[in-house]
Amino acid sequence: MLSQLWDLLIAFARASNLGFGGGPAVIPLIKIEVVERYHWMTNSEFTDALAVGNALPGPIATKLAGYVGYQEAGWLGALVANIGVILPTSLAVILLARFLMKYSNSPVLKGMLKGVRPVVVVLIAQTALDMGIGSFPNMTTWGIALATVVSLFWLKLHPALIIVISMIFGLVVFR
DSSP, X not given: OHHHHHHHHHHHHHHHHHOTTSGGGGHHHHHIIIIXXXXXXXXXXXXXXXXXHHHSSSOHHHHHHHHHHXXXXXXXXXXXXXXXXXXXXXXXXXXXXXXXXXXXXXXHHHHHHHHHHHHHHHHHHHHHHHHHHHHOOSHHHHHHHHHHHIXXXXXXXXXXXXXXXXXXXXXXXXX
């Protein structure tokens, strides 16, 4: 049990601390830890956990850490995984805040940030592609995707509303 808790702490600390850009940028790193390195979930299970996590309020990294940690080691696992996500990053922000404020207009820092942005976008795209491959098994799921695009970009519906509507639709159609 102690080894499992240590693995949860390290996996989520590693993903959280390397996930430059926050939010969606940490998802591919968590996926690598959870699906590929430790095999706590399959790709499909991770996609489902991500979908549920995105339907709830709050940061995605803490929701995934809580979910995976709980699945692997109960409430203590959820706590340890969330400590792995929150503590190192919080300490880094506290320690680096003064430095970042002092050099926020530095051409060197600005150049570094511009250089890493494309990497973050590609990591997010790779995760979307990996998850998307298994998410569209039939024409109905493609229809849901098309309706989502229309709802987001043309109708300007709030993503939470789209998620709730799709869950109700899924309950009726895929039951």
